[in-house]
Amino acid sequence: MSKKETESDIECAPRKPGWIKKDGVANAYSDLFDFFVTNTLIENLSDKGKPLSEYGWPKGAWKKLNLKEKLLAETPSIKKELFISVTKCSDLKRKFLSNKLGKGFHKDISFERVVFYNAMGNAFLSLFFHLRNSFAHGRYQIIGDCFVFEGAKTIHGNRNDVAIRARGVLKIETLRLWIKYITSGPKKD
Numbered sequence: 001m002s003k004k005e006t007e008s009d010i011e012c013a014p015r016k017p018g019w020i021k022k023d024g025v026a027n028a029y030s031d032l033f034d035f036f037v038t039n040t041l042i043e044n045l046s047d048k049g050k051p052l053s054e055y056g057w058p059k060g061a062w063k064k065l066n067l068k069e070k071l072l073a074e075t076p077s078i079k080k081e082l083f084i085s086v087t088k089c090s091d092l093k094r095k096f097l098s099n100k101l102g103k104g105f106h107k108d109i110s111f112e113r114v115v116f117y118n119a120m121g122n123a124f125l126s127l128f129f130h131l132r133n134s135f136a137h138g139r140y141q142i143i144g145d146c147f148v149f150e151g152a153k154t155i156h157g158n159r160n161d162v163a164i165r166a167r168g169v170l171k172i173e174t175l176r177l178w179i180k181y182i183t184s185g186p187k188k189d
Helices: 027-038 067-074 089-098 123-136 172-183
Strands: 012-014 083-086 113-117 140-143 146-154 161-171
Touching: 027 123, 027 172, 067 123, 067 172, 083 089, 083 123, 089 113, 089 161, 113 123, 123 146, 123 161, 146 172, 161 172
Parallel strands: 083 113
Antiparallel strands: 012 161, 113 161, 140 146, 146 161
16 A cells, blocks of 8 residues: 555455355366466566567557557457546545445446556556456456456555455456457458
8 A cells, every 4th residue: 555545545355355265277267377377468477478579469569559449349248438447546446336346246247347457557468467466366256257356465564454456357258359369469451
């Protein structure tokens, strides 16, 4: 928690929330784990990480090729207005609540939505960073056909709670479409 944030500004959750079961990643979802954790696009998080360039994308593809818009277009099931990236952690709690991602959010998987802190200056890389961390730290649950997750950060001096930096409900198919689009490289027009 930064010096500017107060306890009331952040969304807190138990370090071991009851809604997350203690099972691991089933083989049926190993492709998600491999992409977001092992072969992550985020530099310096995995020895096996793969930058966009290894999939044939040119340098600056996020801006030059408008990759964010293309990924969202590939997955019309997630509405653009429910893909929310914030640049101030103090905005997260309000955005979680206004997008049905407050406490108990995992009970409603009827529509896709994500709210997350833009930790990397790039919305999709930031979301992928939070997805990677939710996998790596076990803060996710597969419920029906959805990947329900939250990204968390340790609150120094607090052993019981963590500060929530991302929450979301995404269909497994959405994640797989994003993976396919990225790993296929740029389309030749």
